[in-house]
Amino acid sequence: MGALTPLAALLVRDMQLAVRLGGGAFIGVLFFLMVVTLVPFALGPDLALLARIGSAILWLGALLASLLGLDRLLASDYEDGSLDLILMASTPLELAVAAKALAHWLTTSLPLVVAAPLLGVLLNLDGRASGAVALTLLAGTPALTYIGLIGAALTVALRRGGLLLAVLVLPLNIPVLIFGVAASNAAIVGPLPFGTPFGILCALSLMSVVIGPFAAAIALRQGLD
Amino acid sequence: MLAVTGPNGAGKSSLLRLVAGLIHPAQGRVVIAGGDPELSIGEQAHYVGHQDAIKPSLTVTENLAFWSRWLGDGNKVAAALAGVGLGALAHLPALHLSAGQRRRLSLARLLAAQRPIWLLDEPGSVLDAAGGAMLAAIMRVHLAAGGLILAAIHGPLELEATRELRLGGTP
Numbered sequence: 588m589g590a591l592t593p594l595a596a597l598l599v600r601d602m603q604l605a606v607r608l609g610g611g612a613f614i615g616v617l618f619f620l621m622v623v624t625l626v627p628f629a630l631g632p633d634l635a636l637l638a639r640i641g642s643a644i645l646w647l648g649a650l651l652a653s654l655l656g657l658d659r660l661l662a663s664d665y666e667d668g669s670l671d672l673i674l675m676a677s678t679p680l681e682l683a684v685a686a687k688a689l690a691h692w693l694t695t696s697l698p699l700v701v702a703a704p705l706l707g708v709l710l711n712l713d714g715r716a717s718g719a720v721a722l723t724l725l726a727g728t729p730a731l732t733y734i735g736l737i738g739a740a741l742t743v744a745l746r747r748g749g750l751l752l753a754v755l756v757l758p759l760n761i762p763v764l765i766f767g768v769a770a771s772n773a774a775i776v777g778p779l780p781f782g783t784p785f786g787i788l789c790a791l792s793l794m795s796v797v798i799g800p801f802a803a804a805i806a807l808r809q810g811l812d
Numbered sequence: 813m814l815a816v817t818g819p820n821g822a823g824k825s826s827l828l829r830l831v832a833g834l835i836h837p838a839q840g841r842v843v844i845a846g847g848d849p850e851l852s853i854g855e856q857a858h859y860v861g862h863q864d865a866i867k868p869s870l871t872v873t874e875n876l877a878f879w880s881r882w883l884g885d886g887n888k889v890a891a892a893l894a895g896v897g898l899g900a901l902a903h904l905p906a907l908h909l910s911a912g913q914r915r916r917l918s919l920a921r922l923l924a925a926q927r928p929i930w931l932l933d934e935p936g937s938v939l940d941a942a943g944g945a946m947l948a949a950i951m952r953v954h955l956a957a958g959g960l961i962l963a964a965i966h967g968p969l970e971l972e973a974t975r976e977l978r979l980g981g982t983p
């Protein structure tokens with residue numbers, strides 16, 4: 588680790604923790620798979636209906652899956668005393684939590700983006716539709732993760748803060764969901780041009796990537812005092 | 813070196829966390845004479861509290877290598893492990909360590925990155941006799957090199973504490 592900067596070392600460590608046993612890297616994909624597999628059974632053999640709502644189902648599954656493990660993102664460091672040392676370092680806390688959220692996105696959300704086109708087959712989506720969904724997931728899941736980071740910081744001291752985190756974060760995630768599905772459907776059906784909702788989706792992600800770490804750092808400093 | 817003593821609940825841990833900058837005082841402030849004026853006390857201090865900051869799914873070396881890089885320049889990992897007597901366990905996943913070994917690993921941070929101030933909260937509490945001697949030895953080396961130690965201890969430490977601050981339970 589000597590060749591990495593402290594922030595890069597933190598990113599690498601968090602990714603290592605996620606992919607080791609019990610780390611939760613693939614829980615998101617498994618949950619995503621479960622949701623998408625069960626929907627066709629629930630809706631019955633109406634292929635046209637599946638194709639129409641397929642992008643919404645994929646987005647919904649990805650949104651819920653991306654929240655998995657977010658409550659442990661900061662809580663596990665709080666519980667074993669690592670957060671104290673992270674707070675005491677010269678590296679700004681905002682960058683440290685941003686690096687942790689990036690590690691979470693890479694290990695939990697990026698596999699969802701890769702899995703979406705494969706799961707689109709189960710929902711009777713053609714290649715172009717699945718590709719559109721995957722692209723919008725790629726653009727929108729950073730917003731989900733970095734908004735979730737704020738919830739994780741607010742619930743850091745709670746042992747089972749997952750439910751409260753979801754309650755706090757879901758209202759803020761709804762615009763991302765709306766524009767994500769709108770962009771996917773625009774690519775498949777029209778009449779809206781794809782660029783409009785996709786641009787807003789990208790803007791939401793860019794805003795979250797900046798605001799999330801700052802808000803999370805403030806929440807952490809207040810909460811640990 | 814300053815040893816902070818007192819009964820349970822007297823506020824020894826809170827005092828250390830205050831100096832480290834992890835808690836903000838309701839009144840007053842903590843100032844440091846000397847050192848780097850650009851850095852806060854926490855940035856120039858090691859804090860070894862009751863918790864170990866060890867991730868069970870990483871190996872002993874991976875745990876220490878991360879803290880060594882986070883707190884310093886990441887170079888002295890093997891020497892630090894040898895210094896606390898964990899050299900033979902370098903590749904063991906940390907979840908297999910005993911309580912005393914975990915304590916040694918968290919103390920290895922002190923050797924893995926150079927910082928002038930050490931804030932130690934009952935550092936010898938789960939260590940065996942050999943561990944206690946090891947701890948006293950590394951503390952002596954640190955003090956001889958001009959370092960500062962603020963330690964909360966219960967029983968006697970095998971070290972000539974320069975000063976003692978006794979926190980009382982009731983006046």
